[in-house]
Amino acid sequence: MKKRKRSARLVDMTRQLLAQPQQVIPLSTFADRYQAAKSSISEDLAIIEEVFREEGYGFLQTVAGAAGGVRYIPHISLEEAEKSIHEICERLAQPERILPGGYLYMSDILGEPNILHQLGLMFASRFTREVDCVLTVATKGISLAFATASFLNVPVVIARRDSRVTEGSVVSINYISGSSKRIQTMSLARRNLPEGSKVLIIDDFMKAGGTVQGMKDLLHEFNAEVVGVGVFAESRVEERLVHDYVSLATLTEVDLHKRRIKVQPGNYFSSERHAALRD
Amino acid sequence: MKKRKRSARLVDMTRQLLAQPQQVIPLSTFADRYQAAKSSISEDLAIIEEVFREEGYGFLQTVAGAAGGVRYIPHISLEEAEKSIHEICERLAQPERILPGGYLYMSDILGEPNILHQLGLMFASRFTREVDCVLTVATKGISLAFATASFLNVPVVIARRDSRVTEGSVVSINYISGSSKRIQTMSLARRNLPEGSKVLIIDDFMKAGGTVQGMKDLLHEFNAEVVGVGVFAESRVEERLVHDYVSLATLTEVDLHKRRIKVQPGNYFSSERHAALRD
Numbered sequence: 001m002k003k004r005k006r007s008a009r010l011v012d013m014t015r016q017l018l019a020q021p022q023q024v025i026p027l028s029t030f031a032d033r034y035q036a037a038k039s040s041i042s043e044d045l046a047i048i049e050e051v052f053r054e055e056g057y058g059f060l061q062t063v064a065g066a067a068g069g070v071r072y073i074p075h076i077s078l079e080e081a082e083k084s085i086h087e088i089c090e091r092l093a094q095p096e097r098i099l100p101g102g103y104l105y106m107s108d109i110l111g112e113p114n115i116l117h118q119l120g121l122m123f124a125s126r127f128t129r130e131v132d133c134v135l136t137v138a139t140k141g142i143s144l145a146f147a148t149a150s151f152l153n154v155p156v157v158i159a160r161r162d163s164r165v166t167e168g169s170v171v172s173i174n175y176i177s178g179s180s181k182r183i184q185t186m187s188l189a190r191r192n193l194p195e196g197s198k199v200l201i202i203d204d205f206m207k208a209g210g211t212v213q214g215m216k217d218l219l220h221e222f223n224a225e226v227v228g229v230g231v232f233a234e235s236r237v238e239e240r241l242v243h244d245y246v247s248l249a250t251l252t253e254v255d256l257h258k259r260r261i262k263v264q265p266g267n268y269f270s271s272e273r274h275a276a277l278r279d
Numbered sequence: 280m281k282k283r284k285r286s287a288r289l290v291d292m293t294r295q296l297l298a299q300p301q302q303v304i305p306l307s308t309f310a311d312r313y314q315a316a317k318s319s320i321s322e323d324l325a326i327i328e329e330v331f332r333e334e335g336y337g338f339l340q341t342v343a344g345a346a347g348g349v350r351y352i353p354h355i356s357l358e359e360a361e362k363s364i365h366e367i368c369e370r371l372a373q374p375e376r377i378l379p380g381g382y383l384y385m386s387d388i389l390g391e392p393n394i395l396h397q398l399g400l401m402f403a404s405r406f407t408r409e410v411d412c413v414l415t416v417a418t419k420g421i422s423l424a425f426a427t428a429s430f431l432n433v434p435v436v437i438a439r440r441d442s443r444v445t446e447g448s449v450v451s452i453n454y455i456s457g458s459s460k461r462i463q464t465m466s467l468a469r470r471n472l473p474e475g476s477k478v479l480i481i482d483d484f485m486k487a488g489g490t491v492q493g494m495k496d497l498l499h500e501f502n503a504e505v506v507g508v509g510v511f512a513e514s515r516v517e518e519r520l521v522h523d524y525v526s527l528a529t530l531t532e533v534d535l536h537k538r539r540i541k542v543q544p545g546n547y548f549s550s551e552r553h554a555a556l557r558d
Contacts, residue, residue, distance in 0.1 A: 007289055011330040014293040019396075051290040105446055107471055111412075111434040113425065117298075133390075139417040143435060146392065146422045155390040156422060167384050192386055 003035040009044050017048065017060070017072040022153035026069035045070055056080055074151040076121045078269070084118045085265045089249055092233065095259040102235060102254045103205070104261065110143060110204055110232070119232060119248060120147025123202060126246055126268060127228040132197040133157050135215055137186060141203040144232055148202050157199075159188045159218060167191060171221045175214030186214045188222070197224045206231040209242030216242075234266060282314040288323050296327065296339070296351040301432040305348035324349055335359055353430040355400045357548070363397045364544045368528055371512065374538040381514060381533045382484070383540065389422060389483055389511065398511060398527060399426025402481060405525055405547060406507040411476040412436050414494055416465060420482040423511055427481050436478075438467045438497060446470060450500045454493030465493045467501075476503045485510040488521030495521075513545060 004012065013030060030041045049060040058075040062068070076084075088109065097105040109115055131152050136145035137159040149156045163172045167189035177184050193199075201215050216226055229245040236252050247266030254261050283291065292309060309320045328339040337354040341347070355363075367388065376384040388394055410431055415424035416438040428435045442451045446468035456463050472478075480494050491508055498505055508524040515531050526545030533540050 007285065007326050008330050010286055010289045011293045011327050012334060014290045015297060015330075015334075015336055018294060018297055047286050048290050051287050051294075055291060055294075057294055099445055099447070101445070103445065105470065107437070107446060107468070108434070111428075111436060113429040113432060113434070116425070117429070139421070139437060139439065142418070142421040143425045146395070146425055149390075150392040150396070153392060155387070155392070157390060158386070158418060160418065166378055166380070166382065167386060168378070189386070191384065 006040070006044065009034050009036065009041075010047060013041075013044055014048055017070070020153075021058075021072050021074050021151055024063050024067065024069045024071045026067075029069070074121055075125045076118070081118075081122050081125070082265065082269060084115075084122075085248055085269065088115065088119075089263040089265060092249060092251070092263040093261045095261060098254060098256055098259060098261060100256070102207070102256075104233065104251065104254065106204065106233065107140065110140060116143050116147040119144055120149075121151055122248060122268060123148040123200075123230045123246070124151035127152070127200050127230065129227050130198055131200045131227055133193065134200045134202050135159065135193070135219065136202050137161060137211060137215060140205070141232075144204055145202040148200070148230070152200070154200075157188070157192050159186050159215060161186055163187045165189050171218065173214060173217045173221065175210055175217065177210045184214075186211075186218055188218055193219075193222050193224065195223050197222065198227045199224045200227055201229045202231075204232045206234045206242070206245065206247070208237050209240050209245070212245065213241045231266075233263075285319070285323065288313050288315065288320075289326060292320075292323055293327055296349070299432075300337075300351050300353050300430055303342050303346065303348045303350045305346075308348070353400055354404045355397070360397075360401050360404070361544065361548060363394075363401075364527055364548065367394065367398075368542040368544060371528060371530070371542040372540045374540060377533060377535055377538060377540060379535070381486070381535075383512065383530065383533065385483065385512065386419065389419060395422050395426040398423055399428075400430055401527060401547060402427040402479075402509045402525070403430035406431075406479050406509065408506050409477055410479045410506055412472065413479045413481050414438065414472070414498065415481050416440060416490060416494060419484070420511075423483055424481040427479070427509070431479070433479075436467070436471050438465050438494060440465055442466045444468050450497065452493060452496045452500065454489055454496065456489045463493075465490075465497055467497055472498075472501050472503065474502050476501065477506045478503045479506055480508045481510075483511045485513045485521070485524065485526070487516050488519050488524070491524065492520045510545075512542075 027038050027041050031038050056077040059073045061071045099105055131154050133155045134145045134149040135157045145156045163185050165187045169190040170187050172185050172187040174183050199219055231247050233249040234247040246268050248268050250264050250266045252262045306317050306320050310317050335356040338352045340350045378384055410433055412434045413424045413428040414436045424435050442464050444466045448469040449466050451464050451466040453462050478498055510526050512528040513526040525547050527547050529543050529545045531541045
């Protein structure tokens with residue numbers, strides 16, 4: 001890249017940082033790229049850091065030492081997340097969404113890139129422990145898992161709800177789906193997930209949690225560590241198999257006869273609020 | 280937002296534009312946001328436009344008139360795309376990827392956000408006609424469809440390979456999968472796709488094209504118009520059902536016995552090259 005003035009550097013650096021979340025970029029990379037002194041680059045970064053912080057786009061983290069540099073950590077503030085989730089909850093509460101079995105039609109919402117980015121950013125802001133990959137099970141959670149993984153800059157691994165996996169040696173487990181109460185199968189090829197990985201589970205919907213429990217059982221077979229469970233929408237049920245999870249929306253009532261749905265923000269917001277107050 | 284200096288405005292505008300691809304942002308929105316004159320905003324945009332163009336990040340398009348403003352159109356240059364695809368082809372050619380039936384193990388590559396962004400950007404750069412949504416069929420093409428749709432700023436619609444769709448009235452078609460030569464079923468709920476939509480089909484892999492043809496048949500039932508077909512990898516076959524498609528990689532040889540794979544860039548690159556020479 002040719003020698004750049006500050007104005008052009010700021011545009012390019014902003015783009016570089018946003019396109020490479022979680023990755024440490026050495027200051028020398030920027031200095032070489034723009035033929036600028038490291039001190040100028042540091043001043044540029046201070047300007048970007050201030051805007052990102054004030055506008056709630058996330059953080060620039062300076063990493064010291066030989067492998068040092070600057071890292072962009074995407075983040076959404078609780079306030080912004082609440083604004084988003086309220087709009088989404090309103091859409092979820094449209095009565096024409098009611099499906100048999102207490103389910104909601106959500107494919108349209110979970111097909112919109114803007115919404116998926118917002119939801120993925122919420123999970124990425126919440127699960128800040130070290131994550132090696134995001135696991136989901138086909139089909140409806142895949143886009144959300146990918147959106148989350150993009151902000152965390154880790155790969156997505158997709159389990160299947162059958163054993164017709166053709167990718168070599170496969171691990172299958174049985175699980176009880178909360179909805180059908182039937183024994184179902186979930187599979188993942190050995191080569192999909194390195195042993196001992198730190199895994200974030202993401203799914204679109206949770207009732208009793210049978211599917212999530214299935215994913216946890218599957219991960220156990222890979223000696224993997226579950227660092228978190230995030231679901232877009234949960235439905236209130238009497239008895240839950242999974243207790244440690246983060247939900248973005250909670251369906252408190254789905255009444256097929258009265259055609260009434262009540263949706264409120266999920267436990268993400270109550271627990272985030274508590275964490276914020278604690279700090 | 281408080282009154283901002285040019286340096287801070289450039290950072291914030293760059294972020295705003297990148298986060299809202301294809302959307303027209305009125306200059307007055309920026310002018311209000313930064314309490315700046317429209318002439319200053321125009322100068323800012325000229326700086327951003329120059330960097331984006333020179334670095335190959337895409338285009339800023341000025342839209343005149345009452346609904347006017349500026350729109351960011353993501354784009355990858357042929358040169359950058361070729362660099363990416365050569366690296367990806369090298370990875371695809373690793374002999375341990377060979378699966379029975381002439382398939383390749385690609386789940387790891389199609390699980391990496393960085394790669395998916397690059398591939399999605401290639402499709403978004405190529406399919407520049409008006410697109411209402413991206414269609415794929417579960418499971419492996421979903422992340423790629425979502426990556427493409429993100430750059431086009433349109434929703435993703437996911438057909439299923441069975442008829443167990445619980446989302447109300449469903450359209451199912453039968454199709455012949457090229458691999459198994461068996462009759463299979465593909466389904467899409469009526470409410471997933473408005474009648475008469477302009478649809479871009481995206482999938483991960485194509486042999487004879489039976490699955491893509493199935494998606495085309497399905498779209499016909501929705502009176503939808505197919506504006507393009509993009510597949511990540513195609514495998515050379517004797518007889519093809521689908522002729523008008525864009526591939527990013529071509530498997531010219533998959534020899535299970537010799538454990539040899541040959542992969543080259545797909546027809547995206549030959550036809551893009553031709554188009555570039557024509558212009």
